[in-house]
Amino acid sequence: MGDAEVTIVGGGLAGAEAAWQLAQRGVRVALIEMKPAAFTPAHQDPGLAELVCSNSFGARGIETAAGLLQWEASTLGSLLVHEARRQAVPAGRALAVDRKKFSSAITARLSAHPAIQIRREVARAIPSSRPALLCTGPLTADALARDLQHRIGEASLYFQDAISPILLGESIDRSVVFPASRHDRTGADYLNCPLDRATYEAFVAALVEADQVQPRPFEDQKLFHGCQPIEALAARGVDTLAFGPMRPVGLVDPRTGKRPHAVVQLRREDKEGLLWNMVGCQTRLKHGAQRRVFRMIPGIExxxxxxxxxxxxxxxxxxxxxxxxxxxxRQDPGVHIGGQLAGVEGYLESIVCGLMAALFVHGALAGRLVPPPPPETMTGGLMRYLREADPATFQPMNANFGLLPALPQRLPRQQRRLAKVERARAAFLEWVRRIEVVGVER
Ligand SMILES: Cc1cc2nc3c(=O)[nH]c(=O)nc-3n(C[C@H](O)[C@H](O)[C@H](O)COP(=O)(O)OP(=O)(O)OC[C@H]3O[C@@H](n4cnc5c(N)ncnc54)[C@H](O)[C@@H]3O)c2cc1C
Structure with missing residues (x-):
């Protein structure tokens, strides 16, 4: 098939989903996947849609962020979510799969599709034909990454992710933290968690002792100075953090009238203040250790x-x-981006981002604009994050309820979550109806 209408690069989660969505809508697709000619440092199997680490797509229940996203993807006829359910293995409330069977099933479905041509080759540059869709993921091969960087500018493509934890705003104790910016220069943009000397020293000791995830060989490279894990800074000496990311300079706790010994600053992730980022707290600590150690900080216990x-x-x-x-x-509207390369984080999020990219490409081919789903939905919340997050501090995002706008009424936590789910489902179905996006046959 030499007459593909759309070229997709990358047959991982996003690219496989996108190829299926377009092909089922009658579009001829060339899917370029470099395996087995070349492998990223994390991929090992020649199959498409390979899961490189855990085999879990997150919780199943519709009342969870992952469950809601699965429902939305499924409503749009996601092949990968459908196959994940077919290849599920017992995993309590999680949707976990037999990764080998999952990948084999996807590979078989795409290989058998008359509108999909799979080409096993390394793309060294963005394809010249348009529309093109890049879904080459977090470990995009070097030559293509360099070409992309060349087209969009060096400062807009990142190779390393130093992620700080994000907290749900409503769970922060406002009777302890205080809003302020250093020297009150830019208004009270931050929430500050004050630490006295004893609390600070106990926190530093706990950071140094806590269990860490060991970097993989391909990740063991020099990190930018500003991206050092907090435990690495703590290990340099008890005062390093108090003179570094936790310095209290220019901050006075209004409750004591004094400067705290150290502070952890929380920076808003969204306009409404539903989500707060722990500034400078990027870390390689294991998840359980993070929860335990960070909850030693006053105000976020x-x-x-x-x-x-x-x-x-x-x-x-x-x-x-x-x-x-x-x-x-923006600089080349014929090139779309799907999956983790676009700035989402996680298996399911990457699938959904590939699916949405396919819908947008399909709309472009038909000469009509497909509006993104409303922000009340999980897919829409993720898409809005990609549009509206602060470019100065942008980091990839996974699905969570903090992405969805607050409800007009105050409700207890569990009820609030259910109300958000109901609102999301109604808004999603309405969007599907309004723009006549129909889920494709599987
Ligand atoms: C080491 C690691 C572990 C992860 N673990 C998890 C986890 O446990 N759970 C989770 O939810 N998320 C995890 N993620 C994050 C993310 O969800 C996955 O990486 C996900 O697979 C991203 O989907 P994708 O389709 O964007 O990219 P991928 O699934 O990585 O697919 C990209 C595809 O593009 C191909 N490719 C790359 N460059 C080229 C090129 N130039 N030419 C042709 N083909 C190319 C690759 O071979 C690959 O098949 C992990 C990420 C990494 C890096």
Missing amino acids: KAVFVRLGSVHRNTFLNAPRVLSDTLAL
Whole structure:
């Protein structure tokens, strides 16, 4: 098939889903996957849609962020979510799969599709034909990454992700933290968690002793100075953090009238203040250790972590700076981006981002604009994050309820979650009806 209408690069989670979605809508697709000619440092199997680490797509229940996203993807006819359910293995409330069978099933479905041509080759540059869809993921091969970087500018493509935890705003104790910016220069943009000397020293000791995730060989590279894990800084000496990211300079706790010994600053992730980022707390601590140690910080003892910290290799775009509302490069609107490369984080999120990119490409081919789902939905919340997050501090995001706008009424936590789910489902179905996006046959 030499007459493909769309070229997709990358047959991982996003690319496989996108190829299926387009092909089922009658579009001829060339899917370029470099395996087995070349492998990223994490991929090992020649199959498409390979899961490189855990075999879990997160919780199944519709009342969870992952469950809601699965439902939305399924409503749009996601092949990968459908196959994940077919290849599920017992895993309590999680949707976990037999990774080998999952990948084999996807590979078989795409290989047998008359509108999909799979080409096993390394793409060294963005394809010249348009539309093109790049879904090469967090470990995009070097030559292509360099070409992309060349097109959009060096400062907009990242290769390393130093992620600080994100907290649910409503779980922060406002009777302890205080809003202020250093020297009150830019208004009270931050929430500050004050630590006295004893609390600070106990925190530093706990950081140094806590269990860490060991970097993989391909991740063991020099990190930028500003991206050092907090435990690495703590290990340099008891005062390093108090003179570094936790310095209290220019901050006075209004409750004591004094400068605290140290502070952890929380920076808002969204306009409404539903989500707060722990500034400078990127970490390689294991998840349980993060929850335990960070909850020693005054004001966030009972915080809900919507995302935990990590430091790992990750190629991704500064989406709010370089992508349009339809996941196309602003500088080259014929090139769309899907999956983790677009700035989402996680298996399921990457599938959904590939699916959305396919819908946008399909709309472009038909000469009509497909609006993204409303922000009340999980897919829409993720898409809005890619559009509206602050480009200066942009980091990839996973699905969570903090992405969805607050409800007009105050409700207890569990009820609030259910109300958000109901609102999301209604808004999603209405969007599907309004733009006549129909789920494809599987
Ligand atoms: C080491 C690691 C572990 C992870 N673990 C998890 C986890 O446990 N749970 C989770 O939810 N998320 C995890 N993620 C994050 C993320 O969800 C996955 O990486 C996910 O697979 C991303 O989907 P994708 O389709 O964007 O990219 P991928 O699934 O990585 O697919 C990209 C595809 O593009 C191909 N490719 C790359 N460059 C080229 C090129 N130039 N030419 C042709 N083909 C190319 C690759 O071979 C690959 O098949 C992990 C990420 C990494 C790096």
